[in-house]
Amino acid sequence: MKDGPDIAIIAAxxxxxxxxxxxxxxxxxxxxxxxxxxxxxGVTIQTASAHLSKMxxxxxxxxxxxxxxxxxxxxxxxxAHVLEGLMGLAAGAGHLRMRTGPRDERLRKARVCYNHLAxxxxxxxxxxxxxxxxxxxxxxxxxxxGKGKRFVAEFGIxxxxxxxxxxxxxxACLDWSARRPHLGGGLGRAFLARFExxxxxxxxxxxxxIAFSPRGERAFGEVFGDAFGAERS
Amino acid sequence: MKDGPDIAIIAAxxxxxxxxxxxxxxxxxxxxxxxxxxxxxGVTIQTASAHLSKMxxxxxxxxxxxxxxxxxxxxxxxxAHVLEGLMGLAAGAGHLRMRTGPRDERLRKARVCYNHLAxxxxxxxxxxxxxxxxxxxxxxxxxxxGKGKRFVAEFGIxxxxxxxxxxxxxxACLDWSARRPHLGGGLGRAFLARFExxxxxxxxxxxxxIAFSPRGERAFGEVFGDAFGAERS
DNA sequence: TGGATGCTTCGATTAGCATCGAAGCATGAA
DNA sequence: TTCATGCTTCGATGCTAATCGAAGCATCCA
Numbered sequence: 001m002k003d004g005p006d007i008a009i010i011a012a013x014x015x016x017x018x019x020x021x022x023x024x025x026x027x028x029x030x031x032x033x034x035x036x037x038x039x040x041x042g043v044t045i046q047t048a049s050a051h052l053s054k055m056x057x058x059x060x061x062x063x064x065x066x067x068x069x070x071x072x073x074x075x076x077x078x079x080a081h082v083l084e085g086l087m088g089l090a091a092g093a094g095h096l097r098m099r100t101g102p103r104d105e106r107l108r109k110a111r112v113c114y115n116h117l118a119x120x121x122x123x124x125x126x127x128x129x130x131x132x133x134x135x136x137x138x139x140x141x142x143x144x145x146g147k148g149k150r151f152v153a154e155f156g157i158x159x160x161x162x163x164x165x166x167x168x169x170x171x172a173c174l175d176w177s178a179r180r181p182h183l184g185g186g187l188g189r190a191f192l193a194r195f196e197x198x199x200x201x202x203x204x205x206x207x208x209x210i211a212f213s214p215r216g217e218r219a220f221g222e223v224f225g226d227a228f229g230a231e232r233s
Numbered sequence: 234m235k236d237g238p239d240i241a242i243i244a245a246x247x248x249x250x251x252x253x254x255x256x257x258x259x260x261x262x263x264x265x266x267x268x269x270x271x272x273x274x275g276v277t278i279q280t281a282s283a284h285l286s287k288m289x290x291x292x293x294x295x296x297x298x299x300x301x302x303x304x305x306x307x308x309x310x311x312x313a314h315v316l317e318g319l320m321g322l323a324a325g326a327g328h329l330r331m332r333t334g335p336r337d338e339r340l341r342k343a344r345v346c347y348n349h350l351a352x353x354x355x356x357x358x359x360x361x362x363x364x365x366x367x368x369x370x371x372x373x374x375x376x377x378x379g380k381g382k383r384f385v386a387e388f389g390i391x392x393x394x395x396x397x398x399x400x401x402x403x404x405a406c407l408d409w410s411a412r413r414p415h416l417g418g419g420l421g422r423a424f425l426a427r428f429e430x431x432x433x434x435x436x437x438x439x440x441x442x443i444a445f446s447p448r449g450e451r452a453f454g455e456v457f458g459d460a461f462g463a464e465r466s
Numbered sequence: 467t468g469g470a471t472g473c474t475t476c477g478a479t480t481a482g483c484a485t486c487g488a489a490g491c492a493t494g495a496a
Numbered sequence: 497t498t499c500a501t502g503c504t505t506c507g508a509t510g511c512t513a514a515t516c517g518a519a520g521c522a523t524c525c526a
Contacts, residue, residue, distance in 0.1 A: 487508090
């Protein structure tokens with residue numbers, strides 16, 4: 001007994017409704033100010049401040065001071081990963097909190113998961129990259145193949161710059177809605193950024209939803225989506 | 234705001250010290266009775282009973298009545314996965330609770346993670362299977378290659394019987410000590426069982442530690458451990 | 467049938483912590 | 497300097513939930 005790391009401290013930190021709301025909001029990948037997070041959680045600024053200090057103490061968040069504003073973002077991808085895992089458990093236990101409706105639909109189709117693409121479109125991207133032999137390996141050990149590197153470069157992503165960061169380039173991230181993995185890590189981030197750059201997709205500023213334009217979705221399908229269908233037939 | 238599943242309920246469930254202790258104990262993969270879990274958590278049986286009902290309600294545990302005993306085990310592998318993730322965060326934040334010493338060492342070297350092998354030996358097994366081309370794919374999509382199937386069968390594991398279960402056969406599971414993936418799922422379980430069968434390893438009944446015999450470790454090294462070393466040189 | 471064991475339910479107590487008002491501190495603008 | 501904005505600290509309040517004693521229920525054994 002009393003083996004291993006103390007889960008309780010961290011889990012209790014996430015387990016408060018106000019803090020959980022803040023963390024969920026931060027899953028968008030954006031850095032938010034104290035007041036924004038307070039509004040998001042539905043508490044006053046004082047309480048938000050107290051919560052945020054605690055989460056920083058617990059290494060869940062990373063603060064960034066800029067003038068008189070103080071921004072917070074998730075400390076790292078590992079945190080985001082655990083949060084998605086918890087969402088999966090919550091969804092499985094029936095603790096869905098969404099108003100079912102168009103909003104729910106949109107989130108399931110495409111949403112932001114700590115700066116990369118998640119939801120149905122996310123898994124399509126991931127499956128396609130695997131099926132076409134652009135990605136290989138497993139989980140943490142996931143990596144771009146030679147063919148994959150050429151493909152990515154051709155798609156307009158600067159791999160060289162990605163490689164410099166210490167964060168893992170590729171990372172499989174489990175989806176709470178699709179229950180399948182999708183692409184995280186620096187590469188996942190880069191893909192989403194590129195989609196926005198190309199005008200294929202646009203983030204909803206008020207939620208985690210990502211809206212693909214009709215043209216964007218068609219283009220996406222040509223490059224990624226139909227790989228599976230074509231191979232299956 | 235208020236998007237997605239409600240993390241807070243689940244996280245709060247895990248976030249109580251008594252409950253966290255019980256969950257940690259259940260990471261051994263064994264099913265434990267109410268009284269055993271009470272002892273593990275350091276609370277009376279009444280409180281334990283209350284906690285266990287709540288965790289069952291939250292779909293974290295699966296109860297099993299047998300006579301006048303009531304056994305609990307983790308509800309599924311997804312739960313175990315999230316718990317390991319939380320341990321990773323806790324370890325990263327410095328919330329280690331172990332008495333450093335031989336016990337800590339043993340756990341880092343080899344331990345049980347929901348019925349499969351984790352720790353240093355676990356990652357060695359995993360790396361070896363990948364390096365030798367027995368496993369391919371990624372994360373959830375992980376699967377045995379043809380070569381891998383032959384190898385596993387030769388090693389004395391009955392794949393046919395494994396295939397029948399609905400649970401995923403292979404699953405990458407992130408390690409809190411090694412910070413690397415190791416093999417979970419039905420296959421991971423089968424490997425550990427086979428190691429015990431061969432007399433290579435033995436579980437400590439009182440903790441999550443796994444003790445390899447000198448002979449067992451040597452044999453393990455011959456089959457798995459040195460694959461990397463040999464390829465690197 | 468009577469007693470022992472294992473678990474659950476009930477009720478009362480207590481402690482921890484989220485919450486917010488008020489005041490204080492830092493930064494930026496006029 | 498003076499005012500406004502954004503955040504933090506302090507102190508008081510109130511609520512939630514963990515805890516355990518006591519009693520009740522189910523199962524097994526003799």
